[in-house]
Amino acid sequence: MVELVSRPYARAFEAYATQYPYEILCLSADLTSSCEIDGFRDRHPEQFLSLGMAEQNMMSFAGGLGLAGYRPFVHTFGVFMYRRPYDQLMASIAYPRRKVRLMGFLPGVTTPGGMTHQSIEDISVMRSIPNMTILECGDATEVESICEAADSIDGPVWCRVLRGSVPRLFDTPIRVGEIRVLSEGADVLVVTSGICTEEAMRARAAFAKAGLSIRHLHLHTIKPFDASALLDHIHSVTHGVVTLENHVTEGGIGSLAAEVMADAGVGKRLMRLGLRDTYAHGGSRPYLMRYYGLDALALVKGIESLLGEEFDITEDDLDAARVDDVHSLVKAEAL
């Protein structure tokens, strides 16, 4: 059974930010407890700035703080940090390379809030912004290390952060730019990020039973990206590549893999799994991941399709999905 860590961001941010009381500021846009910084606000008010539901101002304001030499950590749901204030993100933060750390909570379908709350195309947007770095958490250890990782970047950083009850899958912190190699098989390369990595890990035993050798990579650093490392892994497998992401298949890690393969003239097949040119809607995370094909079973079907072969893997063969206590204080669905 996977260890579940309760509210890792709350502790990690406080521990990190308090080391730099003169440089780091905590900004919030009326989602302070929702982003797990309410304790920080209460204990360190001198480092906390409440900017209300006014994201356009907040982004330019953060740019001004960056100009003044601060390193603001901006907290809100990811979707609110780029859709409405995109112009401000571009002109006030990205262009001038301000050291603003954009902590985007509730990535993709991790919220039941539906279209208005689900950041399903943020990676695509951020990948196309010059000067932007993109990090994504896939487990509690990465949540615990994302503040330090983001703050090591000389420029703006977009972070997809997980909150609430988060599984611990890794025992080493994020090292920016590195790819996590989770298994070193030789048949198919599986590339995942964020919450989809846990899904791919659930299918690991079933694939082994089916005699399929999977090479599994987890990406916490999406931009900048070391294409040569990925190419080495692609060359190490016989068949092809399957990507799985909590994001639309356009512009995310599936597109990233496609670009790397096309640029290098790699003649292997690629199967991109994720939200396929569609919005999601409101619902629980397991429901949405099943409905939109982001879970372990979707990965199994994707690999079967890639190989043109069926492995008779069913839901029962996959490791048990975590069942979060929906009544707990740390439930991931709380808005």
Place this chain on the structure above:
Amino acid sequence: MRNERSTEEIALGIRRRVFEHSIRNNGGYLSQACSAAEQLAWLYNEELHLGAPTLPLIPGPFAGVPALGNDAYRTGAGYNGPAEPEFDRLFIAPAHYALVAYATLIEVGRMAPEGLEMFNKDGSSVEMIGAEHSPGMEVHNGTLGIGLSTAAGLAWGRKRRGEPGRTWVFMSDGEVQEGQIWEAIAAAAYHRIDNLYAIMDVNRQQCDGAMSSVMDVGDIKAKIEQFGGVAVRVDAHKLDQIREAARTPHRGKPLIILANSSPFRGMPSLQLRFPGLHYVRFKSEEERSSMNKEIARSLRVDPVAYEGTH
């Protein structure tokens, strides 16, 4: 740094330079010089506490955009002096006033006249819409409405460190159609950012024409006060009123001077172009020639000898 010349002389010099440039280039942001000359002249010649320029009087060429590894990159803020704690900072929020701002830098001795010759030329840093790297600019403001928020962040950060220098924004009234302006005023008031100052060129014009014909914004002063700021109305062409307004007590609140201006001030023949004042491009050689003579007379200079004139 104080200029030896009077602010009135500098304002006249700004109008003359922008006029000369616009006639020679068959168009330009003429009306903005009419409305804003006194405001920018007053800021640079009297009000702002600035150090000596740190960049060459003749601007260097475009040196690339900010990017990892572009160590040659710098903003144009050096024309306003170094960013030291005691000095003021200035953002030109409507970057479309760049031509007028560059003319001001020349009039106060912070840029060489050659700088204006580079205006809007390929490969030049003296861009038509002021960029970060353009003389006198420190941030991009070409997308209207973002300047006050950036200044509020800078001002809050400076206040937290106890820096005495103020942060000033030159604004325009058209900008207040953007909701972000009101977010910025509310935030500045809530966080008591009173080292934030603005002077707004209230010329009641925007790109499509008179603001009343595009989307009237009503009583800007009352709105600013409702959002928590302090606003003072002045005649933009009466320096004593501007000077006095800047001394208005505003403890715990940003101060915004609303400078009611005439978009034809100093160049009355521009009235013939109303309401197309945002960017004056002459429609015919006849118009160019007659504007050349009439505005020159108003500004008490000789008409500009441009290519093709006889």
